Each structure stands twice: as C-alpha cells, then as structure tokens.
Amino acid sequence: MARPLIGRTIRRLRMDRRLTQQALAARLGISASYLNLIEHDQRAVTASLLIKLGEQLSVDLAALSGQQERQMETGLREVLSDPMLGLEEVPENEVTTLAASAPHAARAMLALYRAWRVAKEDASGLALPTGRRILLPNEEARDFFHEHVNHFPALEAVAERIGAELRAAPSEMNHALAERLRRTHGVAVAVGRMEHALRRYDPQLRRLDLSESLPRESRGFQMAFQLMLLEARDAVEAVLAPAEPSTPEAATLIRIGLLNYAAAALLMPYALFLNAARELRHEVEALAARFGVSFEQAAHRLCTLQRDGTRGVPFFFLRVDPAGNVDKRFSAAGFPFARFGGSCPKWIVHRAFAHPGATQVQVAQLPDGATFLTFARVVAGPATRWGEPAPMHVVAMGCDIGRASEIAYADGIEIPRAAVGIGLSCRLCSREDCQSRAFPPLEHRLKLDPNEASAAPWRFETGR
Numbered sequence: 001m002a003r004p005l006i007g008r009t010i011r012r013l014r015m016d017r018r019l020t021q022q023a024l025a026a027r028l029g030i031s032a033s034y035l036n037l038i039e040h041d042q043r044a045v046t047a048s049l050l051i052k053l054g055e056q057l058s059v060d061l062a063a064l065s066g067q068q069e070r071q072m073e074t075g076l077r078e079v080l081s082d083p084m085l086g087l088e089e090v091p092e093n094e095v096t097t098l099a100a101s102a103p104h105a106a107r108a109m110l111a112l113y114r115a116w117r118v119a120k121e122d123a124s125g126l127a128l129p130t131g132r133r134i135l136l137p138n139e140e141a142r143d144f145f146h147e148h149v150n151h152f153p154a155l156e157a158v159a160e161r162i163g164a165e166l167r168a169a170p171s172e173m174n175h176a177l178a179e180r181l182r183r184t185h186g187v188a189v190a191v192g193r194m195e196h197a198l199r200r201y202d203p204q205l206r207r208l209d210l211s212e213s214l215p216r217e218s219r220g221f222q223m224a225f226q227l228m229l230l231e232a233r234d235a236v237e238a239v240l241a242p243a244e245p246s247t248p249e250a251a252t253l254i255r256i257g258l259l260n261y262a263a264a265a266l267l268m269p270y271a272l273f274l275n276a277a278r279e280l281r282h283e284v285e286a287l288a289a290r291f292g293v294s295f296e297q298a299a300h301r302l303c304t305l306q307r308d309g310t311r312g313v314p315f316f317f318l319r320v321d322p323a324g325n326v327d328k329r330f331s332a333a334g335f336p337f338a339r340f341g342g343s344c345p346k347w348i349v350h351r352a353f354a355h356p357g358a359t360q361v362q363v364a365q366l367p368d369g370a371t372f373l374t375f376a377r378v379v380a381g382p383a384t385r386w387g388e389p390a391p392m393h394v395v396a397m398g399c400d401i402g403r404a405s406e407i408a409y410a411d412g413i414e415i416p417r418a419a420v421g422i423g424l425s426c427r428l429c430s431r432e433d434c435q436s437r438a439f440p441p442l443e444h445r446l447k448l449d450p451n452e453a454s455a456a457p458w459r460f461e462t463g464r
Helices: 007-016 021-028 032-039 047-056 067-080 092-101 103-121 137-147 153-166 170-185 216-231 233-243 248-267 270-279 284-291 295-302 348-354 401-406
Strands: 188-192 199-202 207-211 316-320 326-331 360-365 371-380 392-400
Touching: 007 032, 007 092, 007 103, 021 032, 021 047, 067 092, 067 103, 092 103, 137 248, 137 326, 153 170, 153 216, 153 233, 153 248, 170 188, 170 216, 199 216, 207 216, 216 233, 216 248, 233 248, 248 295, 270 284, 284 295, 295 316, 295 371, 295 392, 316 348, 348 360, 348 371, 348 392, 371 401, 392 401
Parallel strands: 188 207
Antiparallel strands: 199 207, 316 326, 316 392, 360 371, 371 392
16 A cells, blocks of 8 residues: 655655665666656555565665654744744745755754754854754754664663563562662662652762652662663663764763663563553553553653564654643654644643543644544652642653554544644644634734634634
C-alpha cells in the first residue's frame, strides 16, 4: 500500500546518502524518470518497491513515514508567520516545496531562526568563540533525542546485561539495586529528610542520600540512575561523543537524559515491557503497576520502543506545566508539535489539569485531517517543604488514529463522531469558527464589524 506524500521522504533520504536519481533508480530496477515522478508524489509506491526502498536506503519502513518532513514544514510555517520578520503571506505550496526540494536549506533557515531567537532573548548567546550555531541547551538536548528517535541500542544492551545479573522481579528491584550499589561499588543508600534536594551522591563518602518524600517508585528510579552513572558511563559517552554538543551545559543535559534512559531500560526491560504493553493494550496505569514504576516513567518508556524488528506503537509524548510550558517533548507518531509559542487551548493536554487523578482521552484532528488518539493525566512531584506547592504537570501521549484499536483508551469511543478539531497553535490555525481562539492567525486579515458580535472571538478573511 502506498504511503501519502512519501516522495519527499525518499528524496530527502536519497540526498542524505548523496545518491543521484539515476543511481538509486538503477538499484531499484526502475527508470530515473519513474523515480522522479515518485519523488514528486505523482506516482504511487507499490508494496514490493517500498521494501526495496527500505533495503537500498538502509532504513526500516517506519522511517518512510514522512515525519521529519512534516515537522520541518510545521517549523517553516511558524518561522514565516512571525510578525517580527515583516513578511507577506507565504503560500502553503511554497512551504511544502521548500521542505521537499531543499531540505538542507530549510534546516539552515530553522537553525538561523533559532539562533536569532536566542540572541534576542539572551544577548550573551552571540559570544560563542567557535562560531557554531546557537541553541539553548535544552533545545539542543531535545533535538538530540529526536534525531535518535529516542532509542539507543547500546544503552539497552547495558541495561539488559545488568538486569540479567540482578534477576529481580519488579517487587524486589529496589532491594536488588541497593544491594548491587553496596556490594559492587561500596555505595550506601540512606533515606531521610533532605532540604531542597531529592537525591544527593557523595563520591568521597560513597553515600547516596534519597529524600524520604520520594515515593517508592521514584526511589527505585534514583537508585537505577546512580547505578547507571557508575556502570554505564562508557556506553553513555560513546553515544554522546559523535553529537559534539556546542556547550558543556548541553552536553550535561544530554548525558543526564541518556542516564535516565538507561535507568528506565533497567527497570522496564525492552522485551518484557513490549509484551506487557501489547497484553495490557498500552494502558499506562496497568503497566506502571506491573513494573513498579510511576505513570510518567511507564509513559516515557512506551515512547522508546523503537528497536528494529520489534517496534512498539509509535507514540508522541510531552509534559506540560500549568502555565503551558513544555519541558519534555518527543514524537514518534508524526504529531507536528509547534516549536515556538503555545499550543491549542482545545487540546486535552490543557483540560486535563481540571481532572487530577483521571486519564482524559480525546480524538484530536488537525486542520490537514491528520487524526490522533490522545490521552493525558496529571502527575505531581513531591514538595520539598511545607507551604511549597507540589510541582504539577500533565503527561500526554498519543498515536495515529489508525493504531487506536491497539489502545485501551479507545474502547467505547465512536472515533469519527468523537473527533475534536484542534490546531498546532492559534497563529498557525485557520479554523474560523473556533470559540477558544486566543488570537487570530497572522496570515489573514481581520473582519471587524461593530454591528455584529459572533460566537468566535475573532473573525477573519479566509480567502487570502
């Protein structure tokens, strides 16, 4: 079965491998003119040709989904609609053409825009002596994990080796981790009252202190993190080195993220977790209970199941605070997150704060028709002292609606009728009748009439 708009993805992969159309066509056993038509989405791709493309381009079929192109188009729309640039409206077909025919130039444009935003927000960001592109450390770390599809086989291997040596059931894992730290590394684990900290390791005293305010599953994760810090350091550095982070801060953020990944892989072994996810139909609460981890830990682990040959359902994942700030974000499901600015107020992510303790479900449909099953739940961290508000976030996930039958949260939903129209953000959304719109899209002129009040807060011309 052909994939929609697969041509642009084939073109990008071919160009990344420095292959001409003639060279790739010869490997596929087709003419260069036929490949040219495929790359311009003027010919369908048969199943047999799709398999050949995966083999010749050294990618699995999931890599041909067009996710990177879609994300790039979203980024370009955001950049080109920024009022600070003073541009006229850029037609949609030009954005698509730029992403498809000049992906390297498009990436350079996005990098330049990010650098401009950083320089605008922090003038000191211009003073990099190396002359490398400017990125906020958290953005650089986020890009790193996105580029690796949030899957690291080398760290999975280390976790599996240690897990085989521990041979501990989930209910016994905390004890097994504490014993390995003590016997193998001479590290004593102590739980007690701590001010302004949840975990602290003293390398001189070989002592790991954990706050008594941490729940059991969080104590286990912190011990797993410490064990990986001691035993997976070489594997982490080998993964990190080729990325050549631009600043020490970015390197440290990526390093911590990789150690978190390895800790999760130890607590939730790949094969066992994947089988359980399929058995429990990806009900995150049930998975968390089975493996003795938190909702957020189980949710995040679901997004890392991208091993060749045994892939899980491609999910997107994000974590957002009550102010709408996104501090974690990853998409294996092709959901095109808005990189700059807020998201849609109609999305279940924001409404979930009103229902703590319950998982909220929504069928979300983007303006282009792409539809996703999304679910979200409030998670709260421990407060470090009395009077200090506990940190609260919403953890949200979702997958393409085509995989909804594999997800427990879709049960009982009439999917076509339940779809809610959302946008990426108000300034990129052209839905004219939205009552939740915060402000009008930048590329349309407003309709202002003092003699009429409409249900939608903004009316605008859609024919431009």
